[in-house]
Amino acid sequence: MQIELTINDKVVKWEVANDEFLADTLRSHGFLSVKKACDTSCCGLCTVWMDGKSMLSCSVLSLRAHSKKITTIEGLPKEAEEFAQILSAEGAEQCGFCSPGFIMSVLAMKNELVNPTEEEIIHYLTGNLCRCTGYMGQLRAIKIYLGVA
Amino acid sequence: MFTILDLVQPDNLAEAYQILSDKRNNTILGGCAFLKMGKKRINTGIDLTKLKLNYIQEKDGFIEIGAMTSLRDIETHPLLTEHYNGVLPQSVRDIIGVQFRNGVTVGASVYSRYGFSDLITALLSLDTEVELFKAGRMPLADFLARPKEKDLLVRLWIKKTKRQASYLSFRNSASDYAVLNVAVSMLNNRWTIAVGARPSKASIAISASALLSLEGATSETIEEAAKRTSEELSFGTNTRGTATYRKALCRALVKRGIMEVLACKSN
Numbered sequence: 330m331q332i333e334l335t336i337n338d339k340v341v342k343w344e345v346a347n348d349e350f351l352a353d354t355l356r357s358h359g360f361l362s363v364k365k366a367c368d369t370s371c372c373g374l375c376t377v378w379m380d381g382k383s384m385l386s387c388s389v390l391s392l393r394a395h396s397k398k399i400t401t402i403e404g405l406p407k408e409a410e411e412f413a414q415i416l417s418a419e420g421a422e423q424c425g426f427c428s429p430g431f432i433m434s435v436l437a438m439k440n441e442l443v444n445p446t447e448e449e450i451i452h453y454l455t456g457n458l459c460r461c462t463g464y465m466g467q468l469r470a471i472k473i474y475l476g477v478a
Numbered sequence: 479m480f481t482i483l484d485l486v487q488p489d490n491l492a493e494a495y496q497i498l499s500d501k502r503n504n505t506i507l508g509g510c511a512f513l514k515m516g517k518k519r520i521n522t523g524i525d526l527t528k529l530k531l532n533y534i535q536e537k538d539g540f541i542e543i544g545a546m547t548s549l550r551d552i553e554t555h556p557l558l559t560e561h562y563n564g565v566l567p568q569s570v571r572d573i574i575g576v577q578f579r580n581g582v583t584v585g586a587s588v589y590s591r592y593g594f595s596d597l598i599t600a601l602l603s604l605d606t607e608v609e610l611f612k613a614g615r616m617p618l619a620d621f622l623a624r625p626k627e628k629d630l631l632v633r634l635w636i637k638k639t640k641r642q643a644s645y646l647s648f649r650n651s652a653s654d655y656a657v658l659n660v661a662v663s664m665l666n667n668r669w670t671i672a673v674g675a676r677p678s679k680a681s682i683a684i685s686a687s688a689l690l691s692l693e694g695a696t697s698e699t700i701e702e703a704a705k706r707t708s709e710e711l712s713f714g715t716n717t718r719g720t721a722t723y724r725k726a727l728c729r730a731l732v733k734r735g736i737m738e739v740l741a742c743k744s745n
Binding site: 330347348350369370371373376379382383384385388389390392393434437438452453454455456457 | 479480481482483484485487507509510511514515520523525527550571572574575576577578580581652653
């Protein structure tokens with residue numbers, strides 16, 4: 330079936346299968362920042378925004394993106410670069426595979442929480458896993474980015 | 479991975495129910511997070527997105543929660559953070575991550591009667607009713623006790639009261655399924671103790687709840703109610719914990735839950 334959605338401010342019409350998930354649809358159209366790892370809804374690597382809310386695109390049926398506004402990290406280059414610079418400066422980057430989903434969650438948190446505490450930051454990001462780091466560099470970077478260091 | 483041969487978005491509940499009833503393997507789609515981990519072959523997947531069932535509102539002395547409301551909405555909605563000591567937001571806040579809770583729906587969580595459910599345990603401790611399209615409105619406890627029949631969960635109704643409540647769970651790691659969860663509540667000295675993830679579905683400890691309600695909460699009755707809860711409910715073993723371990727946890731968590739309710743500010 331055909332869906333019409335806005336992806337990074339551009340309206341597109343795509344053919345999708347009934348049981349196709351958004352992560353697969355996005356990747357098949359070149360949005361390769363959307364990673365697939367656990368495919369069981371717990372690692373957060375496939376995080377995108379749907380109407381401004383962070384969602385696991387590996388668990389959202391593509392049909393449900395119909396008439397929605399989808400944002401991937403490709404649609405937020407300025408914000409992503411700003412935070413990525415801080416991540417890099419804090420030594421929080423290693424393989425980088427989890428970074429797109431992680432950054433999408435951090436940007437969503439910035440929109441949702443005002444001056445979050447360390448506990449609130451950690452709790453908000455529980456759904457984003459990183460197998461390389463110990464999260465401390467990322468936590469430092471987030472605090473600097475949000476101005477709560 | 480499951481497969482869906484056909485997918486529909488009905489415009490009203492009657493149409494959704496009709497399609498659901500047409501074939502045995504026609505299925506209502508919730509958030510799909512759990513469904514996708516199975517291998518179910520679905521003839522027609524029924525997506526309720528168009529039915530506007532995503533809301534939390536106050537109506538006729540109840541808090542009404544639509545079936546398509548996400549667990550994240552449960553966690554953040556002021557009506558729920560400000561009532562029952564925030565027991566419902568508390569119950570869902572440790573379920574995986576924010577993105578997951580943005581996708582998972584209340585209807586699927588309750589209708590599926592998952593044993594590991596955190597939300598059902600908390601709802602059970604409140605005055606919660608379930609509204610099904612065909613079977614109508616009934617207390618949540620009655621719904622959980624009924625045999626599974628094809629129906630469509632439309633909304634939940636929670637009586638708006640000054641009920642004090644507490645939710646506690648024990649997890650092997652922060653965002654894992656609970657090894658055991660407990661919700662305790664009290665209104666006008668009538669107590670309700672609910673225990674879930676036993677690992678079977680949540681249940682009310684009727685005898686222990688009655689003991690506290692009749693004799694009041696003293697250090698002796700609290701100990702006795704915690705002990706009685708662990709004795710009147712059954713516990714099982716799975717990869718997260720043994721029955722013996724769960725029974726011991728139950729006693730400790732129920733005692734803490736009662737103490738937390740007693741310590742609530744408005745008492």
